[in-house]
Amino acid sequence: GIQVEQSPPDLILQEGANSTLRCNFSDSVNNLQWFHQNPWGQLINLFYIPSGTKQNGRLSATTVATERYSLLYISSSQTTDSGVYFCAGDNQGGKLIFGQGTELSVKP
Amino acid sequence: SQTIHQWPATLVQPVGSPLSLECTVEGTSNPNLYWYRQAAGRGLQLLFYSVGIGQISSEVPQNLSASRPQDRQFILSSKKLLLSDSGFYLCAWSVRGEQPQHFGDGTRLSIL
Numbered sequence: 480g481i482q483v484e485q486s487p488p489d490l491i492l493q494e495g496a497n498s499t500l501r502c503n504f505s506d507s508v509n510n511l512q513w514f515h516q517n518p519w520g521q522l523i524n525l526f527y528i529p530s531g532t533k534q535n536g537r538l539s540a541t542t543v544a545t546e547r548y549s550l551l552y553i554s555s556s557q558t559t560d561s562g563v564y565f566c567a568g569d570n571q572g573g574k575l576i577f578g579q580g581t582e583l584s585v586k587p
Numbered sequence: 588s589q590t591i592h593q594w595p596a597t598l599v600q601p602v603g604s605p606l607s608l609e610c611t612v613e614g615t616s617n618p619n620l621y622w623y624r625q626a627a628g629r630g631l632q633l634l635f636y637s638v639g640i641g642q643i644s645s646e647v648p649q650n651l652s653a654s655r656p657q658d659r660q661f662i663l664s665s666k667k668l669l670l671s672d673s674g675f676y677l678c679a680w681s682v683r684g685e686q687p688q689h690f691g692d693g694t695r696l697s698i699l
Contacts, residue, residue, distance in 0.1 A: 512687060520675055520693050522631075527687040563629070573619050573638075573681060574646065575688055577631040 485578035508568035593691035610678030
């Protein structure tokens with residue numbers, strides 16, 4: 480199966496700062512998703528983005544499928560953005576493989 | 588719209604006791620269903636997935652089993668829990684493979 484690497488593993492930001500999270504895949508994927516896990520453990524879908532660029536408010540994501548990586552941009556960060564961000568991909572009919580996550584802490 | 592329900596939200600069980608976690612999906616038919624486990628707060632691991640009633644695929648050998656008795660019901664079970672079964676268990680569904688997966692709120696399982 481594929482391997483998923485996320486960087487950085489931890490990130491501390493001051494409120495209002497921007498950040499970029501990266502996800503590298505060892506092989507091509509047909510499904511690529513970004514999630515935010517809040518402090519209560521809920522896994523929130525952010526983007527389904529096997530290729531291209533999408534934006535949703537202060538968040539945007541870009542996947543370059545030919546180079547097997549995806550980026551998540553957070554602009555004007557807020558304390559509510561804190562939590563763990565996961566990317567996950569699959570190329571075997573639904574078997575999502577998750578990265579180890581980026582733990583983001585946004586300080587007021 | 589589609590919704591996914593998991594229960595219970597938290598569970599504390601003694602070693603050696605049985606387990607049954609339930610997941611149901613509403614608002615869709617014949618979904619793909621998945622069980623994941625998250626240990627130590629990072630990285631989810633796929634345990635089981637199902638493409639239809641009675642069809643279960645296991646991804647890792649373990650002390651757990653899964654069943655799908657109805658189209659939108661997915662159950663995670665164990666006959667005898669081990670300490671290593673502790674973790675956060677999440678159920679997910681998708682329209683079909685390689686489509687976005689949507690997760691339930693999870694069950695936090697502690698084994699004493």
